Amino acid sequence: MGVIHSSPLSLSPFTTAIRITGSSVFPYTSKANPERVINSPFNHTDNICLPNLLKPTKKFGSFSHFSHISTCLGSKTVPFKCFGKVREMETQEGIFQKTLIDFHGIDEELIQKMVYDALVWCSLHGLVVGDKSVQRSGKVPGVGLVHAPFALLPMAFPEIHWNLACEVAPIFNELIDRNKRKWMPLHRGLLDIHSKMLEINKKEEIRLGLHRSDYMLDEKTKLLLQIELNTISSSFAGLSCRVSELHRSLLNSYGEHIGLDPRRIPGNASVDKFAEALAKAWTEYNRPRALVMVVVQPEEHNMYDQHWLCAELKDRYPFNLLYSLSCVELWEILPDGTLLVGGQEISVVYFRAGYAPTDYPSEAEWRARLLMEQSSAVKCPSISYQLAGTKKIQQELAKPNMLERFLDNKEDIAKLRKCFAGLWSLEDSDIIKKAIERPELFVMKPQREGGGNNIYNDDVRTNLGICHKDHAVSELGVYGAYLRNKEKVISKRAVWMLECGTKVSSSNEGGVAAGFAVLDSIYLN
Amino acid sequence: MGVIHSSPLSLSPFTTAIRITGSSVFPYTSKANPERVINSPFNHTDNICLPNLLKPTKKFGSFSHFSHISTCLGSKTVPFKCFGKVREMETQEGIFQKTLIDFHGIDEELIQKMVYDALVWCSLHGLVVGDKSVQRSGKVPGVGLVHAPFALLPMAFPEIHWNLACEVAPIFNELIDRNKRKWMPLHRGLLDIHSKMLEINKKEEIRLGLHRSDYMLDEKTKLLLQIELNTISSSFAGLSCRVSELHRSLLNSYGEHIGLDPRRIPGNASVDKFAEALAKAWTEYNRPRALVMVVVQPEEHNMYDQHWLCAELKDRYPFNLLYSLSCVELWEILPDGTLLVGGQEISVVYFRAGYAPTDYPSEAEWRARLLMEQSSAVKCPSISYQLAGTKKIQQELAKPNMLERFLDNKEDIAKLRKCFAGLWSLEDSDIIKKAIERPELFVMKPQREGGGNNIYNDDVRTNLGICHKDHAVSELGVYGAYLRNKEKVISKRAVWMLECGTKVSSSNEGGVAAGFAVLDSIYLN
Structure with missing residues (x-):
């Protein structure tokens, strides 16, 4: 016997976001709240592998193998557009400023770099789970590790x-x-x-x-x-x-x-x-x-x-x-x-x-x-x-x-x-x-x-x-x-x-x- | 064309030790220095899987599944034998005290706990490598991770x-x-x-x-x-x-x-x-x-x-x-x-x-x-x-x-x-x-x-x-x-x-x- 839990029409967090799972990076589409949809640069295929994501771009010239290439951009040196937008939103408690994380037009190369850095970060800092496709990964620690599924941004x-x-x-x-x-x-x-x-x-x-x-x-x-x-x-x-x-x-x-x-x-x-x-x-x-x-x-x-x-x-x-x-x-x-x-x-x-x-x-x-x-x-x-x-x-x-x-x-x-x-x-x-x-x-x-x-x-x-x-x-x-x-x-x-x-x-x-x-x-x- | 590098008869670090690699725990036997051999409690098979190592012992009763069981022993509460031995060793610089890390008689259960804890530690703290048996693990970070091969003790x-x-x-x-x-x-x-x-x-x-x-x-x-x-x-x-x-x-x-x-x-x-x-x-x-x-x-x-x-x-x-x-x-x-x-x-x-x-x-x-x-x-x-x-x-x-x-x-x-x-x-x-x-x-x-x-x-x-x-x-x-x-x-x-x-x-x-x-x-x- 199940229980149906009602939820309202426009659940705010119900959006397309860039979610990174074990072997793929895939977006989710929101039907509930299309205004807040993140326009992911990725195709809406089920599994977009990272090597495809990390393909060469003109900016860094033509490398013969680009799959292992990423740039860590520190602050100040590389100009990027600012994507933050502020708009007012009304709540039952009053009106407050709301910054929408709006990914429209975000630089694809930048996303690639962030994905790469995020995957490295997970590996070095124990943001990991056992990979269900690897035997023993649910029983023995240290084997069959894969980064935990995570959203690229908060x-x-x-x-x-x-x-x-x-x-x-x-x-x-x-x-x-x-x-x-x-x-x-x-x-x-x-x-x-x-x-x-x-x-x-x-x-x-x-x-x-x-x-x-x-x-x-x-x-x-x-x-x-x-x-x-x-x-x-x-x-x-x-x-x-x-x-x-x-x-x-x-x-x-x-x-x-x-x-x-x-x-x-x-x-x-x-x-x-x-x-x-x-x-x-x-x-x-x-x-x-x-x-x-x-x-x-x-x-x-x-x-x-x-x-x-x-x-x-x-x-x-x-x-x-x-x-x-x-x-x-x-x-x-x-x-x-x-x-x-x-x-x-x-x-x-x-x-x-x-x-x-x-x-x-x-x-x-x-x-x-x-x-x-x-x-x-x-x-x-x-x-x-x-x-x-x-x-x-x-x-x-x-x-x-x-x-x-x-x-x-x-x-x-x-x-x-x-x-x-x-x-x-x-x-x-x-x-x-x-x-x-x-x-x-x-x-x-x-x-x-x-x-x-x-x-x-x-x-x-x-x-x-x-x-x-x-x-x-x-x-x-x-x-x-x-x-x-x-x-x-x-x-x-x-x-x-x-x-x-x-x-x-x-x-x-x-x-x-x-x-x-x-x-x-x-x-x- | 190769070069032969001479090495002396009794290389000190050339010993049997407990080395832990991706899917196995295996000992190495020393021929050079049998006195310092660590008498590993494991059988000298090539690959001893951890689930076998973590088998039940009488101490903790009879568990139906023991593969995920380990005890973290803090200090002071559980008595264990002290295995450190000190002996004198002569060098060209004089005589000095040498503590041998002697594993003779070390408690098997304790080793199992240490192995388990060490594997967890590796996973949480980024002591990892790409698992060669997993595709893309050498190209894409975050996938196909396995703890790096390591020796259990220094x-x-x-x-x-x-x-x-x-x-x-x-x-x-x-x-x-x-x-x-x-x-x-x-x-x-x-x-x-x-x-x-x-x-x-x-x-x-x-x-x-x-x-x-x-x-x-x-x-x-x-x-x-x-x-x-x-x-x-x-x-x-x-x-x-x-x-x-x-x-x-x-x-x-x-x-x-x-x-x-x-x-x-x-x-x-x-x-x-x-x-x-x-x-x-x-x-x-x-x-x-x-x-x-x-x-x-x-x-x-x-x-x-x-x-x-x-x-x-x-x-x-x-x-x-x-x-x-x-x-x-x-x-x-x-x-x-x-x-x-x-x-x-x-x-x-x-x-x-x-x-x-x-x-x-x-x-x-x-x-x-x-x-x-x-x-x-x-x-x-x-x-x-x-x-x-x-x-x-x-x-x-x-x-x-x-x-x-x-x-x-x-x-x-x-x-x-x-x-x-x-x-x-x-x-x-x-x-x-x-x-x-x-x-x-x-x-x-x-x-x-x-x-x-x-x-x-x-x-x-x-x-x-x-x-x-x-x-x-x-x-x-x-x-x-x-x-x-x-x-x-x-x-x-x-x-x-x-x-x-x-x-x-x-x-x-x-x-x-x-x-x-x-x-x-x-x-x-």
């Missing part, structure tokens, strides 16, 4: 909306924490565990949430609309920090030529802050010899995103990490609730698995999950937090008077409500009909987490049985962490950074990036 | 010898600069250009050399013996800095357990210093708008090593880089000697190509090289420097009374002479006979530059027509830069860092690392 984003997104993050965190009612049976296994915890009146004294709230911007209603709130395995904190750095590095080199200022890309410290929150949870648990366990999937092409976080933990904090898989049979709980794995005490269980149906192939995984939930280890997230992040529950929260059950502050409630894009169940046949007729109005959210599962635009029709075509929609993700110990909130308003991903569905894309988000950062205006 | 190296190696580097630089006689016709094309320069009495006012002097250590004679002096395209300055950092990072995590102190790995600033020397040459040329041109090969799997240097240049210095290939037909020289490429003035030509016969597939490349040499641009290296680095000329320099022709300081001469391992020509049939009988005494040096071309041990026989077997020999490379403007020496004693590569011949190895040096760092004792 997405323009109004500062006012960004501020709002940062402002509501701690409120959402609070909402997740308070959200303890017994929900409809949707995730049967999770709910069973949840019910058992309710039965034994299990108290989670230390509660840690590492969340990412995803938004789209509606140009018509001028609203920042929440698409989903991830409460388990919020990904790309590691790689998105790298993307912000990549874009800043490109703008340092080329910003003057294209009229963009690197300082307008907000700092992204999400990976530091997630590490800090995990470390604080370990401190609160207050057993110095206990380990932090990272529960991972047996095959994970996005492993370097996780390793960035783990590297931060290893470098800065004194505790030890234990990578593990969710299927664990020899774990045990001591009478006092201590969780032991192989005889070693676990203080914090950080899940980068456990959200997909395939993460529970047998009863053993469910037993392991139950065991963890019964223990006194800090779960990030607990079953309760995880359930609160499911689409069905978010849909419930969007109903009238629901937020009031969990939150007191009326202003907070109003802010959150403004962000709800509205959720309808697929059980409603009128909605299905409308989705088929006007697919651009909807984003179909499958009832699971993890990247690459969203189905946009014409693919809504596909999935409802009509046709095939892929498009991409950019989302802004804002990370936030929440940590409390009994009644003491340790990190509540701790809201940090953003990740900006363009999720593409995996059917038609080809290449190694299929199923990955195309990473982006934002440019404030 | 090679123990006596501080006294390291100091000597650093001390003689500027003397060798000076020698290269003064070495201007007309040599035997060996590199016909280079010599033709050299002759033409002598005819027109061409003065190179600004002379820049970025050199790497490679050594082996002879335990029998206690001598540091120079194997070769690279004067063109000295590679691995970029990646070897990363390897030093990798080893320091591993020793930060595991050093206490294996009795090694990360502070004993000397800092490696070679890439900074090479960048600084290039920048200084550009400053001396004194034309702010002129570019630095990096001449590269059309296909280069070691491109990230070059990109590290270029990244350093781009980040820290105001001039622009132009990547190019040596085959250039539309270059021009103005009457005042100014070199123009596509209308842009070139101040410094930095060669990462031009050393291999295949770099000159036609007359066009020779014309380009001649044009550059005729120009007033700073060549790194000039034809003269490049010739001085050829084996034949180094062999000549090793002859009695040759050094005295170029150097004045008797102490300097004595130091250099001590480092000459001795060179014999293959024209000498007695030498060939001896090489076949006692291959362990010789290292055959083909008459060309570039990694992966050395043939060691049993392969000497192979190449002379007898049998096949591969072994590896570790070398210590010390980087040095030399810059002078007319009579003013700007960087003379500028001696920095070390690179420690185990060159393996490419025939039997298999995997993507074939032909690459296996990178290492040193551990001072």
Whole structure:
């Protein structure tokens, strides 16, 4: 059973942009917002290989092999046109200046240089994923690496909306924490565990949430609309920090030529802050010899995103990490609730698995999950937090008077409500009909987490049985962490950074990036 | 025609070590120095895949999938045996303490963790090469990446010898600069250009050399013996800095357990210093708008090593880089000697190509090289420097009374002479006979530059027509830069860092690392 998540007519980030994936550079066309379409110099073929892009130009004479040629242009020496344009845009908060990143007429040679430099940057700075076409690349680090799919330049984003997104993050965190009612049976296994915890009146004294709230911007209603709130395995904190750095590095080199200022890309410290929150949870648990366990999937092409976080933990904090898989049979709980794995005490269980149906192939995984939930280890997230992040529950929260059950502050409630894009169940046949007729109005959210599962635009029709075509929609993700110990909130308003991903569905894309988000950062205006 | 380079009986770095290459972890066996053999826990098969290495152990219970499991052990919490041993070793300079890195009895699980962590580290920190088994990986950055082949731990190296190696580097630089006689016709094309320069009495006012002097250590004679002096395209300055950092990072995590102190790995600033020397040459040329041109090969799997240097240049210095290939037909020289490429003035030509016969597939490349040499641009290296680095000329320099022709300081001469391992020509049939009988005494040096071309041990026989077997020999490379403007020496004693590569011949190895040096760092004792 799916849920259709309404989205407004003119999603601002829904544009053609230059997205660079494993073996190709390809543009996406916007139907929603043709005015803001980036007129890519590339042909609209599926896979434009870099050697073709880096073909000779007259400027540098005739080289016999040009595939390895690129120029790094520093500032000031080579004159380029300035492409930045400023126009006014009205929002519900008033009128503000908006710089559009307008690529009309941008020099093709310059784009080629930027692509080349960006690819080098990714390789040197660990903005990489496992190449799905290479065996073992999801299991063994260091082999089958390919740069992560990324957008060549940041997405323009109004500062006012960004501020709002940062402002509501701690409120959402609070909402997740308070959200303890017994929900409809949707995730049967999770709910069973949840019910058992309710039965034994299990108290989670230390509660840690590492969340990412995803938004789209509606140009018509001028609203920042929440698409989903991830409460388990919020990904790309590691790689998105790298993307912000990549874009800043490109703008340092080329910003003057294209009229963009690197300082307008907000700092992204999400990976530091997630590490800090995990470390604080370990401190609160207050057993110095206990380990932090990272529960991972047996095959994970996005492993370097996780390793960035783990590297931060290893470098800065004194505790030890234990990578593990969710299927664990020899774990045990001591009478006092201590969780032991192989005889070693676990203080914090950080899940980068456990959200997909395939993460529970047998009863053993469910037993392991139950065991963890019964223990006194800090779960990030607990079953309760995880359930609160499911689409069905978010849909419930969007109903009238629901937020009031969990939150007191009326202003907070109003802010959150403004962000709800509205959720309808697929059980409603009128909605299905409308989705088929006007697919651009909807984003179909499958009832699971993890990247690459969203189905946009014409693919809504596909999935409802009509046709095939892929498009991409950019989302802004804002990370936030929440940590409390009994009644003491340790990190509540701790809201940090953003990740900006363009999720593409995996059917038609080809290449190694299929199923990955195309990473982006934002440019404030 | 080859040259046999004699090497002493017991080359100290000629040992079994754990070398990690693209798709395998494999040990090398030492015949020369069995006492120092590292008793690797791995079977002596050619390719031991990591998933096998990361198999379950009792300690962590029974996991259903263990391939992605590793533990990061911080200091203090998990007790491990200390494996460091200290013994006295006599040298020509006296007696000093020598810590042997002895892997006898080292915990297999610990090695597995270190391998896993090291592979992650490489991926996040750009210690990568292009995987030769992936198309385009030598042409397009960001695709087909694989960690560079590296040794898991640094090679123990006596501080006294390291100091000597650093001390003689500027003397060798000076020698290269003064070495201007007309040599035997060996590199016909280079010599033709050299002759033409002598005819027109061409003065190179600004002379820049970025050199790497490679050594082996002879335990029998206690001598540091120079194997070769690279004067063109000295590679691995970029990646070897990363390897030093990798080893320091591993020793930060595991050093206490294996009795090694990360502070004993000397800092490696070679890439900074090479960048600084290039920048200084550009400053001396004194034309702010002129570019630095990096001449590269059309296909280069070691491109990230070059990109590290270029990244350093781009980040820290105001001039622009132009990547190019040596085959250039539309270059021009103005009457005042100014070199123009596509209308842009070139101040410094930095060669990462031009050393291999295949770099000159036609007359066009020779014309380009001649044009550059005729120009007033700073060549790194000039034809003269490049010739001085050829084996034949180094062999000549090793002859009695040759050094005295170029150097004045008797102490300097004595130091250099001590480092000459001795060179014999293959024209000498007695030498060939001896090489076949006692291959362990010789290292055959083909008459060309570039990694992966050395043939060691049993392969000497192979190449002379007898049998096949591969072994590896570790070398210590010390980087040095030399810059002078007319009579003013700007960087003379500028001696920095070390690179420690185990060159393996490419025939039997298999995997993507074939032909690459296996990178290492040193551990001072």
